[in-house]
Amino acid sequence: MTPEQFLYHEARLLDLHRYEEWLELFAEDASYWLPLEHGQKDPYETSSIIHDDRALLELRVKQIRHPRAHARQPLARTVHQVGNVVQLGETNGELQIGSTLTVVEFRNDKQRVYGALVEHRLRPHGNTFRIARKRIDLVNSEGELDGIAILL
Amino acid sequence: MAANEQLAMLVQPDRVHRALYTDAAIFELEMERIFGRAWLALGHESQVPEPGDYFTARMGREPVVVVRKDDGQVGVLVNRCAHRGSMVCAEGRGRVERFVCPYHGWSYDRAGELKAVPFASGYAPGKLAELRLASAPRVASYRGFIFASLAAGGESLEEFLGPAKASFDDFVDRAPDGELQVAGGVFKHAYAGNWKLMLENHLDGAHPAWVHASSVAVARNAPDPGGERYSDIAVRQMRQNGAPDVVWEATGIWTTARGHGYMGDYHDDDRLVVGLGNPVFDAYRAQLIERLGEEEADRILRVTLWNTIIYPNCSFMSQFRQLRIIHPLAVDRSVVYTYSFRMPKAPAPMFRDTVAFANVVNGTGSWVLTDDLEVYERIQRGLTSSAPEWVYIGRGYGRDVEDQGTQRGATGTSEVFIRGQMRAWLDYMTRDA
Numbered sequence: 001m002t003p004e005q006f007l008y009h010e011a012r013l014l015d016l017h018r019y020e021e022w023l024e025l026f027a028e029d030a031s032y033w034l035p036l037e038h039g040q041k042d043p044y045e046t047s048s049i050i051h052d053d054r055a056l057l058e059l060r061v062k063q064i065r066h067p068r069a070h071a072r073q074p075l076a077r078t079v080h081q082v083g084n085v086v087q088l089g090e091t092n093g094e095l096q097i098g099s100t101l102t103v104v105e106f107r108n109d110k111q112r113v114y115g116a117l118v119e120h121r122l123r124p125h126g127n128t129f130r131i132a133r134k135r136i137d138l139v140n141s142e143g144e145l146d147g148i149a150i151l152l
Numbered sequence: 153m154a155a156n157e158q159l160a161m162l163v164q165p166d167r168v169h170r171a172l173y174t175d176a177a178i179f180e181l182e183m184e185r186i187f188g189r190a191w192l193a194l195g196h197e198s199q200v201p202e203p204g205d206y207f208t209a210r211m212g213r214e215p216v217v218v219v220r221k222d223d224g225q226v227g228v229l230v231n232r233c234a235h236r237g238s239m240v241c242a243e244g245r246g247r248v249e250r251f252v253c254p255y256h257g258w259s260y261d262r263a264g265e266l267k268a269v270p271f272a273s274g275y276a277p278g279k280l281a282e283l284r285l286a287s288a289p290r291v292a293s294y295r296g297f298i299f300a301s302l303a304a305g306g307e308s309l310e311e312f313l314g315p316a317k318a319s320f321d322d323f324v325d326r327a328p329d330g331e332l333q334v335a336g337g338v339f340k341h342a343y344a345g346n347w348k349l350m351l352e353n354h355l356d357g358a359h360p361a362w363v364h365a366s367s368v369a370v371a372r373n374a375p376d377p378g379g380e381r382y383s384d385i386a387v388r389q390m391r392q393n394g395a396p397d398v399v400w401e402a403t404g405i406w407t408t409a410r411g412h413g414y415m416g417d418y419h420d421d422d423r424l425v426v427g428l429g430n431p432v433f434d435a436y437r438a439q440l441i442e443r444l445g446e447e448e449a450d451r452i453l454r455v456t457l458w459n460t461i462i463y464p465n466c467s468f469m470s471q472f473r474q475l476r477i478i479h480p481l482a483v484d485r486s487v488v489y490t491y492s493f494r495m496p497k498a499p500a501p502m503f504r505d506t507v508a509f510a511n512v513v514n515g516t517g518s519w520v521l522t523d524d525l526e527v528y529e530r531i532q533r534g535l536t537s538s539a540p541e542w543v544y545i546g547r548g549y550g551r552d553v554e555d556q557g558t559q560r561g562a563t564g565t566s567e568v569f570i571r572g573q574m575r576a577w578l579d580y581m582t583r584d585a
Contacts (some may be wrong), residue, residue, distance in 0.1 A: 034517060036337040044382070045503065047337045047492060047510045050517035056383045059370045063519050066366035071519075071526035108529070144340040144487045147522035 001128045003097045004085045007120065010131075011080035011101075014151055019061045022151070027123055027130040030054050034136045034152065049141060049148060060151075071149040076107035078150055088119070094132055095122045101136065105150055115139045116152060156582040163578045165571065166546035170535045172577070173346040173543070179483035186464050186580040187212025190410075191292070191299040191312045193466035193477055194218050196491070198296070198333040199245065200226060204262055207245035210479045211288065211302055217241045217251070218298060221262045228288035228300040229264045240285065251285070260285050295324045296332060297475075305585070315558050316412035319460035323470035325452045328439045328497035332473070336507050339490035341516045345528035347464075347480035350488060351573060353524060354459045354467045355415050357400040358547065358565040360393040363527050367519050368394030385505050386512035390520065403458075403564030406555065411463030411576025413569035416456050432501045439498065461569065463576050472509040484532050490514045545570045 001009070013022040026032070034049040043051040052060060064072045081102040089096040096119065103114040121133035136152050138145075159181075162169035171178055194209050195218060206219040208231060215231040217240075231239045233253040240251040240260060250267060252259040259268045264285035272280060288300035292309040297320060299309050310317065324330050343349075353359060360368070371390035404416030440449035459469050468475035473493035480486050492510045494503045513520050535543070548566030552559045561568035 036339065036515075040337075044507060045336060047339060047507050047515060049339075049511075049515055051382075051511055053381070053383055055374070055381070056386060056512075059374055059387070060519060062373075063366050063370045066369055068362070069366035069519070069523070070363065070530075071522040072366075142338075142340075144342045145516050146342050146344075147525040148517040149519075149522040149526075 003087065003095055003120075003122055003129070006122065006129050007082045007085060007097065007099055011082050014080050015078055017075055019064055019151065023058060023061045025129075025131050026054055026057060026134075027132050028054055030057070030131055031133050032057050033134065034138060034141065034148075036141055038137070038142060049138070049145075071147060074107070076105045076150050078106075079104045080152070082118075091121075093124060095124075095129075096120075097122055101152065103150070103152055107149075112146065114152065159581050160578060163574050164542075166549040167542040167544050168574055169541055170538070170543055173348065173532065173535050174483060176483045179346075179480070181581065182577075183212040183480070185583075186577065187302070187480070189301070189303045189306065189580055189583075189585075190464055191290075191301045191309050192464070193462055193475075194228065194298045194300055195477075196296055196332065196334050196475075196493070197226065197293060197298060202247065204247045204249060205245075206241065206248060208241060208243050209477075211300065212480065214302065215239060216288065216300075218300075219248075219262050223263075226291055226293065226298055227263055228291050229260075230286040230288075232286070233258055234266065234283040234285065235269075263287075295320050295330070303585070312410055313462070314408045314410060314412070315406070315556070316408055316410075316414060316460060316462060318455075319414050319457050319468070319470065322452075322455045322457050323468065323473070323493075325455075326440075326470055327495040328436075328443060331496050332493045333496055334491050335494040335503065336492040336510065339510070339514060339516055340487060341490070341521065341525070342481075342485065342487040343525045343528050344485055345525075345532035346483060347478050347486040348573070348577075349528040349531055350476075350478050350486065351461050351463065351467065352570050353528070354461055355405060355413050355569045356565075356567075357403055357405070357415065359527075360395075361397070361400075363523050364390070364393040364520055366523070382504075382508055385508040389509060389513055393520070400565050401563040405561040405564050405566055405569055406558040407569045407572025408558050409576075411573040412461055413463075413572055414460040415458050415564065415569075432499050432505075435499045436502060461573075463573055464580075472506050474506075474510060474514055476514070545574065 010025055032052045033043055036047045036049055040046050063069050082099050084100040086098045087095060088098045099118045101116045101118045105112045117137045119135045120131055122129040123132045162171055192211050195207060199207050200218060200220040203220050203222050206217050209216050209218055217229045217231050219227050219229060221227045231241050233240050235258050236255055238253050238255045240253045250259040250261060257270045261267050264287050266280060266284050269280055288302055289304040290301040292299055294309055294313060367390040371387045372394060374387055407413040437449060459467060461467050465478050475491045477489045478486055492506050512518055515521060545567045548561050548563060548568055551562035552568045559568055559572060
């Protein structure tokens, strides 16, 4: 599978609400990170909109399915549009893949749009990949945002 | 809709009319009479350490700039050019010599004095001397926390805070040498609901078991992440929201004459509160003992205040050093700025716990916060209904007790603090000035 096809596959799992399968794309040592600040270097000394290790990401997915996850039930409908996929580098066999992401979310009669620059670290795994790291820089991460209850 | 008698009818001892949350005319009056009169929390002195340092903020309808003036005092300028009304300062923070209006180049010094005007010969002699940036007439700090009031007269900041000063004391006393710094970024989350909904939620001990049921259940069923893992604080705090009813009922809850409120500790997890046995916490306690002696250090650490509300715009908690300021935007729209604080002289890992706590509990993508926001928005939508006209705030009513100048709820889940907020609301809304 090419990195580009892998990113499309990942986006489609989210749009189809197949979150458990999406979680399986992440390596055991993975991180999933939406920085708060533009150009943020560190997820430990500065807050993040989301900063999950694999253990927290798994809990986040479990929480989505809980019948009293008020902000997530019913689930938002989303479209994740992945574009501008480029390889930025390769380190220790891991591919560093840049992309742009546009997400349209619909829930509670409200439609919202997100735009982000995304960077994946993809670790070859058989004939596909595992995500070692996913960083999502929302264009408005420092702005006044409504609560984010979807996965980007 | 504005006569004081009519306003008084909307607030009764154990219920308030839904118009307080839905009526745009009442909202406008709140901006004038509550946000235009009360002391409002704006931030912390560490945000403006040197002359010229500034950050932008809001006081009700007024966009303001909080700036360190050349004389070392903190000033609060209204961010609006005296000429044609443009904001003179972009949103954000930084350091300036002069505030220069982008429209025609009028420039103001750090105290808001008009210093230069292009094409000044177009004005009658003396005319420009009358103009300057408006400023908040009263600015004061309590132990480093900056407040301002748009009213020229009224009680001092310390009188306003009253017994709630103890919560700020707790916040500051926990820091070695009393030093705190705003650090780690600012969350800004908005919701489609009235500003009062947040203040009514932060001390509500009956809501976590329901609003946060999903995060409690998931965290409870998770294996222990282990003390050094980033996720440890997150999982522990989410579990704590599921404390048994008996714990919530035994928690203290107080309200003051100005509508402030605070709750005693509901945590029984050592790392979250006293942290005994945790090596980082032990090093921190040793620092306090070295400075203050064991007796005073332990007195400080035994204070178990948790969330505090400073009515009408601030909520904070000292144990993880989080402070939130709410800015009402419209009757059904609010935005909340969330700040974290570092203790520069405490062991560095403590701030990592603060950041982890902020992300999981107060962050824009938190699965705790987003459930609160969902409920605020459902309340706002629900209150379009007039069946009934009243919002019921009667839990524990009739059993509130006087306690050293405050009212204390009979149990920790009492709505005594909402009744206190509503008394303050009515007082601001109907007093003469």
